[in-house]
Structures are given as structure tokens and as C-alpha cells.
Amino acid sequence: MESTEIYDRLTKVFREVFDDDEIVARPDLTASDVEEWDSLKHVRLILSVENAFKVRFSASEVSNLKNVADLAKVIQSKV
Amino acid sequence: MSSSIYADLFWLPKSPENFSSLCRSVLEDDHGLGRRLQGLAKYALNGNQLGRLAKVLAKARADGMSLAPLTPFRLGVLSNSTLDFIVPALEATALRHGIALECIKADYGQVIQAALSPDSVINRAMPDAVLVAVDLRYLPLQSTLGNQEAAAAAVSGVLQHFQAIREGVRNNSGAISILQTLAPLPESLFGSFDRVLPGAPRQLIDAVNRGLAESVYGTEDVLVDVSAIAETVGLAQWHSPAQWNMAKLPFADELVPLYADYVARTIAALRGKSRRCLVLDLDNTVWGGVIGDDGLEGIKVAQGDAAGEAHLAVQRMALALRERGVVLAVSSKNNDDVARKPFREHPEMLLKEDHIAVFQANWNDKATNIKAIAEELSLGLESFVFLDDNPVERGLVREILPQVAIPELPDDPALFSRTLSAAGYFEAVTFSSEDLKRADYYQDNARRVTLQNQAGDIDAYLASLKMEITFQPFDRTGRSRIAQLINKSNQYNLTTHRYTEAEVAAAETDPRCFTLQVRLADIFGDNGMISVVICRRTDPKVWEIDTWLMSCRVLGRKVQEAVLREILKHAEGNGIEELIGIYKPTDRNQMVEGHYRSLGFEQIGSEPDGSTTWKLLVQEASVVETAMLVRSTGFETVEIGNI
Numbered sequence: 001m002e003s004t005e006i007y008d009r010l011t012k013v014f015r016e017v018f019d020d021d022e023i024v025a026r027p028d029l030t031a032s033d034v035e036e037w038d039s040l041k042h043v044r045l046i047l048s049v050e051n052a053f054k055v056r057f058s059a060s061e062v063s064n065l066k067n068v069a070d071l072a073k074v075i076q077s078k079v
Numbered sequence: 080m081s082s083s084i085y086a087d088l089f090w091l092p093k094s095p096e097n098f099s100s101l102c103r104s105v106l107e108d109d110h111g112l113g114r115r116l117q118g119l120a121k122y123a124l125n126g127n128q129l130g131r132l133a134k135v136l137a138k139a140r141a142d143g144m145s146l147a148p149l150t151p152f153r154l155g156v157l158s159n160s161t162l163d164f165i166v167p168a169l170e171a172t173a174l175r176h177g178i179a180l181e182c183i184k185a186d187y188g189q190v191i192q193a194a195l196s197p198d199s200v201i202n203r204a205m206p207d208a209v210l211v212a213v214d215l216r217y218l219p220l221q222s223t224l225g226n227q228e229a230a231a232a233a234v235s236g237v238l239q240h241f242q243a244i245r246e247g248v249r250n251n252s253g254a255i256s257i258l259q260t261l262a263p264l265p266e267s268l269f270g271s272f273d274r275v276l277p278g279a280p281r282q283l284i285d286a287v288n289r290g291l292a293e294s295v296y297g298t299e300d301v302l303v304d305v306s307a308i309a310e311t312v313g314l315a316q317w318h319s320p321a322q323w324n325m326a327k328l329p330f331a332d333e334l335v336p337l338y339a340d341y342v343a344r345t346i347a348a349l350r351g352k353s354r355r356c357l358v359l360d361l362d363n364t365v366w367g368g369v370i371g372d373d374g375l376e377g378i379k380v381a382q383g384d385a386a387g388e389a390h391l392a393v394q395r396m397a398l399a400l401r402e403r404g405v406v407l408a409v410s411s412k413n414n415d416d417v418a419r420k421p422f423r424e425h426p427e428m429l430l431k432e433d434h435i436a437v438f439q440a441n442w443n444d445k446a447t448n449i450k451a452i453a454e455e456l457s458l459g460l461e462s463f464v465f466l467d468d469n470p471v472e473r474g475l476v477r478e479i480l481p482q483v484a485i486p487e488l489p490d491d492p493a494l495f496s497r498t499l500s501a502a503g504y505f506e507a508v509t510f511s512s513e514d515l516k517r518a519d520y521y522q523d524n525a526r527r528v529t530l531q532n533q534a535g536d537i538d539a540y541l542a543s544l545k546m547e548i549t550f551q552p553f554d555r556t557g558r559s560r561i562a563q564l565i566n567k568s569n570q571y572n573l574t575t576h577r578y579t580e581a582e583v584a585a586a587e588t589d590p591r592c593f594t595l596q597v598r599l600a601d602i603f604g605d606n607g608m609i610s611v612v613i614c615r616r617t618d619p620k621v622w623e624i625d626t627w628l629m630s631c632r633v634l635g636r637k638v639q640e641a642v643l644r645e646i647l648k649h650a651e652g653n654g655i656e657e658l659i660g661i662y663k664p665t666d667r668n669q670m671v672e673g674h675y676r677s678l679g680f681e682q683i684g685s686e687p688d689g690s691t692t693w694k695l696l697v698q699e700a701s702v703v704e705t706a707m708l709v710r711s712t713g714f715e716t717v718e719i720g721n722i
Contacts, residue, residue: 015099016099016127016128017127019099019131019134021099040163040326043325043326043328044126044127044130044164046325047126047322047332047333048126048127051125051333056321057321058321059321059324059325062325
């Protein structure tokens with residue numbers, strides 16, 4: 001999958017999870033940039049990304065994520 | 080497909096693209112807010128969407144807005160796992176069932192404490208019910224391999240624990256308990272022997288589940304059979320070790336909407352909101368095929384034929400529901416005697432006329448008919464479920480009578496009865512001898528229903544279908560389908576003239592013939608060729624309508640009006656001043672007896688065999704506008720006098 005397509009689809013998921021039509025999944029975006037992004041929303045986000053891309057992440061993959069770029073990389077390796 | 084019927088809530092319409100913005104705007108005014116929130120919950124919503132809707136509900140509540148006429152219900156929730164995704168899903172899903180649910184959560188893992196302590200957050204909230212949402216991981220259910228006595232002791236210990244929770248809740252807050260059965264893990268210890276060996280995990284869980292069921296029977300407390308939900312979708316799909324490890328989610332997040340619907344329908348049943356009447360469409364629902372066209376021998380309802388078996392399964396389910404007290408009714412677009420014929424004469428039909436409390440077969444729209452059935456039975460529309468294979472009929476009734484539950488159905492009739500069952504419309508928490516008699520009771524009271532006025536704004540619905548009608552003269556491409564329609568259509572067929580494919584081909588070039596093949600598409604898809612017309616020039620200024628037929632699938636869509644407009648347009652272009660229509664009765668086409676009258680023709684003759692002749696002056700004709708996009712292609716205007 002093209003990297004731009006991954007980011008486009010991630011943006012859609014982010015908007016759904018955070019109920020915010022302005023948010024854009026940029027590579028350097030992290031949890032501290034989004035007020036609502038707490039540990040619970042993080043779980044919600046991971047589950048929604050799994051569903052949107054029809055992939056499953058392992059626990060170590062999830063715990064090693066530092067920003068959206070990492071997330072996109074893990075997705076890239078699976079689709 | 081079959082298991083995703085459950086996981087995807089297939090019986091509910093897909094959510095609209097703009098669901099988020101609908102949620103944002105729903106609170107802009109408070110008029111009819113309860114119903115509008117309920118409307119938003121009637122889609123197949125995912126976890127995120129349920130969360131969004133729950134937020135809107137919470138805001139409405141915080142702002143003191145009225146949620147009438149939804150029934151308020153306060154639910155305490157005890158659990159050993161993370162409820163943060165489940166509670167919003169429960170509140171939003173309950174809206175679908177007419178309940179304004181407010182959940183009160185105990186702290187994480189505080190189950191027995193919250194039940195027994197009078198000043199726990201649960202007991203102080205004085206809820207209507209407490210959901211004991213615990214799973215296997217909460218219980219001290221040690222396997223006691225091979226030791227029957229120890230196994231019995233373990234089971235009884237667990238059951239006593241549940242008993243203590245129930246009594247604690249009852250004594251401290253007066254609430255009833257909603258218990259859950261335990262979903263076994265897919266991981267086995269020995270294999271199939273788990274079922275055989277006393278004290279093996281599978282045996283213990285089965286015993287606990289049976290004990291829970293027995294302990295609530297005859298009490299006010301109720302059971303949500305979580306084990307059955309998990310087994311229905313598959314234990315391996317239900318239990319997600321990854322999600323438990325990540326966030327202590329008790330079961331796979333993607334199944335939260337399904338679980339929430341099961342809990343919500345149980346609460347709705349407690350509040351008497353279960354549905355009580357099933358209205359059945361006939362053609363392609365109760366049997367395969369169209370009785371008016373295919374006849375008694377042609378419909379599929381027999382054993383040994385896959386389609387026939389599928390429709391028999393629908394009948395079997397309807398009968399089983401009737402047995403437990405659900406009233407059955409029929410709403411079919413048919414002539415009454417034609418629709419009743421299979422019930423009376425087909426040897427393989429399981430449903431008989433006696434089983435049907437109200438039998439509505441006519442050419443009215445179905446919303447009007449269902450309203451009439453409701454009045455006849457003195458049941459509210461919110462008691463009704465309507466089963467119909469046709470998405471246009473479903474859409475129309477949903478639009479006009481939103482209180483009626485209408486399951487979406489898959490294309491394959493083999494899955495009709497499963498989909499109906501999955502929707503859980505007839506959920507019950509008790510069963511009495513009264514229920515056994517109920518269907519008969521309604522039967523005795525039912526009479527032939529008089530037709531009502533139209534139930535709502537049909538035109539607005541028709542406009543929303545975005546119909547596109549296409550007119551073409553006969554051509555080579557359409558030839559075989561035209562011949563098929565000419566030789567197969569029985570009901571909406573004015574003269575029932577039959578022509579071979581060669582004769583149809585001849586009409587293509589016959590200068591005396593004006594022909595139409597008509598196609599119709601709408602938002603649900605392309606209906607293909609649905610109408611055929613042949614006019615013959617019998618005089619330089621007269622067209623006689625030799626053939627006019629239409630597929631009954633598009634009845635009630637004002638197609639015949641659009642066809643007449645098209646004929647008039649070409650008549651004018653061809654210097655025709657007069658249209659002559661003929662109705663020749665057969666034993667199948669009674670429905671079009673009034674066709675020409677309703678289109679503004681004047682009767683000018685009748686024959687002993689019942690045939691009637693009709694006239695319309697082209698200049699004086701006025702036909703109502705129809706809400707559809709009209710395309711006409713392939714026509715050449717013939718010069719006046721060129722016969």
C-alpha cells in the first residue's frame with residue numbers, strides 16, 4: 001500500500017476516534033499533541049486501526065509505537 | 080456471511096456516511112429529541128459510533144433536555160474487567176430499543192463489595208437493575224480433574240457467590256439482577272474428553288451456566304446468555320487474548336455492539352417492549368417466486384428444492400413464533416384470492432390460513448396495510464415486525480412507519496429465518512400459559528380489515544428513490560427479454576396477448592407499430608426491463624394499445640403514469656389524436672381492471688366476456704407528474720400519414 005494511502009486512511013480513523021474533523025495523521029503526531037489522546041483512547045485507536053486495515057498488532061508492536069510514523073510503518077509491514 | 084450476520088448486526092441498515100454530523104446536529108433543538116436519538120441508534124453502528132451517540136445522550140441529559148417518550152432505566156454495572164467501551168455502547172444501543180439507559184459503574188473489580196455494601200456507588204444510585212457482567216476470570220473455578228465431589232463443591236461455591244451478589248443488590252437497593260452465563264474458553268485441556276471428565280473446565284462451566292439458569296427461573300432476576308452469544312459467533316472470535324492483555328477487555332471489542340444489543344433487548348423485554356406481531360410478505364418471502372405469475376405449480380415451497388426449503392424454513396420459524404404467542408399477519412401485493420390459494424391448496428405449505436390473524440392482500444402500499452393490521456389487532460405499531468425480501472418495500476415502511484421493526488435481509492433466502500432470529504425482536508424474560516393462547520385470541524378477534532387512507536407521504540418516499548426510467552423502441556438487444564415478459568406476465572397485463580420472439584422482431588420494423596421497452600433503476604439498483612407496450616395504428620389518427628404489461632415488482636411507483644406520458648408524447652409527434660385501450664380479463668389480471676380508468680381514459684364499450692374498451696383523446700389527456708428522471712432514446716418521429 002502507498003504511504004499516502006495509509007496516512008489518508010489513518011486520518012479517517014483518527015477523525016472517527018477523536019470526533020475531530022480537523023485532525024490529520026501526520027508522521028510526527030504523538031499522543032501529547034492531542035488533548036483527548038489518553039490511554040483509553042489509545043486502546044480505542046489501536047482497535048479501530050486494526051479494524052480499518054484488517055490487521056492485528058502484537059503487544060510489543062503496540063508498546064513500541066512512539067508516533068504516527070511508527071504506526072504507519074507497522075501497518076506497512078502487514079498489508 | 081452467516082456468522083457476520085451477528086457480528087455486523089446485519090438486520091440493521093448500514094449507517095449513513097454523515098453519521099458524525101447527524102450526531103452533532105441532533106441536539107440543535109429539543110423537539111422530538113427522544114425519537115430522533117432512537118432513529119440514530121437504528122443503524123448498524125460500530126463501537127466508535129456508539130460511543131459518539133452515547134456522548135450526545137449524556138450531553139442531552141446534562142442539559143436537562145427531555146428524552147420522552149423513551150423509557151428511563153438506571154442500570155448498575157458490576158464487572159471484573161474494563162467497562163469503558165461497554166457502558167457507552169449499552170447506553171447508545173438501548174436507545175434503539177426505546178430505552179433511555181443510564182449506567183452506574185462500580186469501580187474496576189469491585190463486584191461483591193459493590194453489591195454487599197449499602198453505601199456503594201451502585202446501591203446508593205437505587206438502580207432499576209444491576210448487570211453482573213463478570214466472566215470466567217473473576218471466578219474461583221479451579222479444575223478438579225476426575226474428582227466429582229470437588230467439582231460439585233466448586234460449582235456450588237460459585238453459584239453461592241452469585242446468590243450473595245443478587246441478595247446484596249436486592250436488599251440494599253431493591254434492584255433486580257441481570258446475570259450472565261460464562262463463555263467457555265476455546266483452549267481445551269484434553270480435547271473432547273473435557274466434556275467427559277468430571278471437574279474438567281468445560282464441565283464446570285456448563286454446570287455453573289445450568290445452575291445460573293435454574294436459579295433465576297421463576298424469580299424476577301433475569302439472564303443474558305453470554306455463553307450462547309459467544310458460541311454463536313465462535314468462542315475463538317469472542318475471546319481475544321491480545322485485547323485482554325492490552326486493556327483487560329473481557330471479549331473482543333468488535334463484538335461489543337452485538338453484546339450491547341443482547342443486553343438492551345433484555346432490558347426492553349423487562350419493560351414490555353418486545354414485539355408481538357410478525358407481518359409476512361408472501362412472494363419471495365414465504366414462498367419462492369410470484370404466485371400471480373408463476374401459479375401454484377411454479378412457486379417454490381417444496382421439500383427437496385433448495386429454494387423451497389429456504390422458504391419453508393421461514394414458515395417453520397413463523398409457526399414456532401406463533402406457538403410461543405407471536406401473532407402472525409400477512410401483507411402482500413396480490414389479489415386476495417390469488418394470495419390465499421397456496422395456503423388453501425398447496426400441499427407443502429406449512430402455514431395455513433388459520434395461522435394468520437389478519438390477511439391483507441391488495442394493491443395498496445404496505446405502510447397503509449400494516450397500519451390497518453395494527454388497528455385491527457389493537458396493537459401499537461411498535462409491536463410489529465415486518466419481513467419482506469424487497470428493499471423498496473422495506474424502505475417505504477421504514478420511512479413512513481419508523482416504529483415498525485424491519486430487518487434487512489441477505490439476498491439468499493436460506494438466511495432469512497436466521498437473520499430474523501438474530502435481530503431478537505421477540506426477546507422474552509417470562510413465558511406463561513397465556514402466551515400459548517395469545518395467537519388464537521387475536522385470531523378470533525380479527526376480521527377483514529377495511530382499507531385506510533394512505534399512511535404517509537408516499538410521494539416524498541418515491542422521490543427519495545431517485546428513480547430513472549428509460550424508454551426505447553423494441554430492438555435486437557431487448558428482444559428476448561421482451562418476448563419473455565410478453566409470455567410470462569400474467570397480473571399486470573391488460574390483454575395477455577402472447578407473441579413469439581419472431582413476432583416481436585417483426586414489430587421492430589412494422590411501420591404500423593409503436594413499441595416501448597421500459598427499464599427502471601433506483602437507489603437500490605437496476606430493476607432491468609419492467610414494462611412493455613405495443614400500440615398499433617388502426618386508423619391514421621388512432622393508436623390501439625395492443626399490449627401493455629408491467630412487472631409487479633415496481634407496482635406503486637407511478638410507472639404506469641410515466642409510461643402513459645411517454646406514449647402521449649410520441650402519439651402527438653406521430654399525429655395521433657386518439658388512444659384506444661382494451662382490457663381483456665383472465666383469471667390472473669383482475670388487478671388491472673381499473674387501469675385505464677385510473678389513467679383518465681373514458682370507457683366506450685364492454686363485451687359479454689368482461690372485456691372493456693377505453694378511449695383517451697391525446698389533446699385532452701392530463702397525467703400527473705411523476706418523480707423520476709426520464710430518458711428516451713432510439714426513437715424516430717414518423718411523418719404524419721406514413722402508415
